[in-house]
Amino acid sequence: MMKPNNVDITATMSLCPHCLARIPAERRTEGDDTFLVKSCPDHGEFRTPVWRGEPRISSWSRPKKPFHSGTHLPLEPRGCPFDCGICPKHRQQSCTVLIEVTGRCNLACQFCFAAAGTGDDPSLETIEKWYLTALEKSGPHNIIQLSGGEATLRDDLPAIITMGRELGFPFIQLNSNGVRLAADPAYARELKKAGLFSVFLQFDGTDDRIYQTIRGRALLAEKLKAIDHCAAAGLGVVLVPTIVAGVNSDNIGAILKLALELSPAVRGVHFQPASYFGRHPGVPKTCERVTLPDLMRAIEGQTGGLMKKEHFCPPGCEHPLCSFHGNFLRLPSGELKSLTTPAAECTIETVGTGRAVSYVAQQWSAPAPVSCCCDTNSLDAFLENHHSNTFAVSAMAFQDVWNLDLERVQECCIHVVAPDNRLIPFCLYNLTSAGGKPLYRRRPC
Ligand code: SF4
Ligand code: SF4
Numbered sequence: 121m122m123k124p125n126n127v128d129i130t131a132t133m134s135l136c137p138h139c140l141a142r143i144p145a146e147r148r149t150e151g152d153d154t155f156l157v158k159s160c161p162d163h164g165e166f167r168t169p170v171w172r173g174e175p176r177i178s179s180w181s182r183p184k185k186p187f188h189s190g191t192h193l194p195l196e197p198r199g200c201p202f203d204c205g206i207c208p209k210h211r212q213q214s215c216t217v218l219i220e221v222t223g224r225c226n227l228a229c230q231f232c233f234a235a236a237g238t239g240d241d242p243s244l245e246t247i248e249k250w251y252l253t254a255l256e257k258s259g260p261h262n263i264i265q266l267s268g269g270e271a272t273l274r275d276d277l278p279a280i281i282t283m284g285r286e287l288g289f290p291f292i293q294l295n296s297n298g299v300r301l302a303a304d305p306a307y308a309r310e311l312k313k314a315g316l317f318s319v320f321l322q323f324d325g326t327d328d329r330i331y332q333t334i335r336g337r338a339l340l341a342e343k344l345k346a347i348d349h350c351a352a353a354g355l356g357v358v359l360v361p362t363i364v365a366g367v368n369s370d371n372i373g374a375i376l377k378l379a380l381e382l383s384p385a386v387r388g389v390h391f392q393p394a395s396y397f398g399r400h401p402g403v404p405k406t407c408e409r410v411t412l413p414d415l416m417r418a419i420e421g422q423t424g425g426l427m428k429k430e431h432f433c434p435p436g437c438e439h440p441l442c443s444f445h446g447n448f449l450r451l452p453s454g455e456l457k458s459l460t461t462p463a464a465e466c467t468i469e470t471v472g473t474g475r476a477v478s479y480v481a482q483q484w485s486a487p488a489p490v491s492c493c494c495d496t497n498s499l500d501a502f503l504e505n506h507h508s509n510t511f512a513v514s515a516m517a518f519q520d521v522w523n524l525d526l527e528r529v530q531e532c533c534i535h536v537v538a539p540d541n542r543l544i545p546f547c548l549y550n551l552t553s554a555g556g557k558p559l560y561r562r563r564p565c
């Protein structure tokens with residue numbers, strides 16, 4: 121609906137940040153900026169920026185057909201977002217399924233969606249049940265992310281990986297802060313031998329002051345060692361920076377330049393603007409919220425135009441406002457060639473989750489070893505090594521209780537297996553109220 125004063129409004133639903141009641145909300149575009157605006161009868165009005173500037177939100181869409189595969193029917197339906205499992209109203213199937221193998225962690229980060237620290241680990245029998253849930257509800261061709269807490273704190277992680285492979289999952293990825301991977305070069309080899317596919321490595325910047333602030337101690341040397349050890353073991357690594365305004369929002373270009381230097385072992389960078397759920401230092405001021413277009417423009421500005429905002433396109437799987445991605449070919453000259461068509465005409469084969477998964481998986485897999493007799497100057501040899509020369513840049517803007525948009529969540533393809541064997545969209549599983557009350561995590565079944 122277009123209002124006469126050039127305000128564009130799209131109706132959606134959200135939750136009250138204080139009482140978690142479902143309330144109407146609107147995406148309200150005023151000039152270049154879009155806010156999620158909502159009002160609770162008991163707790164007042166809330167207004168959170170969700171999109172800022174170019175590329176315009178009106179240009180950021182992607183046609184796709186809804187896919188209803190959910191079968192979970194709660195005994196007392198309460199409507200979205202209280203009926204997850206996945207319920208029949210959900211419009212997308214899983215393409216990534218998270219299994220949390222521990223609640224323990226060896227860091228105490230300022231930002232942690234899981235608010236990890238201590239706790240008991242689930243047994244191998246329980247983890248097998250969760251794998252079987254993922255298999256039954258969404259098939260084997262998902263990316264399984266082993267997460268936590270810090271999954272490497274479990275000495276039986278190789279057995280957990282092998283169990284997943286034997287159950288039929290080809291793409292098992294590890295979410296890790298890299299501390300154990302750095303400490304023990306044999307460990308990455310052990311994980312690879314167990315069947316691990318790739319590592320999603322927490323990597324917030326190229327300066328230890330950033331780690332000191334976000335993670336509580338200097339970590340850069342350990343991150344670089346972890347990458348070395350993964351490369352030697354033949355594991356592809358994706359760097360995952362949490363972007364916090366004023367802490368590392370000016371380090372985005374440096375992260376990308378270092379990642380390119382470390383490629384092909386580093387297959388790409390997946391940015392995540394900080395979200396305010398789980399453990400976090402407090403809700404940011406309006407100007408401190410990092411949105412996807414802020415990131416796209418920062419990438420262009422801080423890489424001196426090596427990557428441009430036009431090189432990124434909306435997703436074919438999840439809701440368009442959830443993410444962007446771009447793919448590049450590193451040319452022998454050091455320049456990058458965009459393999460992504462312009463956002464408005466984006467046609468790469470990711471429509472439908474089956475193809476999206478294999479596409480993402482291919483990009484994140486380790487590079488093929490280069491033959492020693494290969495003439496690296498020949499174009500043929502270069503093209504043969506095409507996969508090793510590709511580099512992916514993406515971002516996902518997770519939703520917290522302040523910017524939660526139920527239309528987005530209903531198209532979520534990133535699901536967590538809850539302890540009671542339900543699949544729950546990642547943002548809802550981790551969502552906590554302003555007072556720290558969880559919507560799903562650690563709630564009684
Ligand atoms: S988020 Fe999806 S699965 Fe959960 S209640 Fe809403 S429609 Fe159902
Ligand atoms: S995890 Fe959150 S941000 Fe990502 S696709 Fe799901 S709803 Fe969207």
Ligand SMILES: [Zn+2]
Binds near residue numbers: 140
């Ligand atoms: Zn309220």
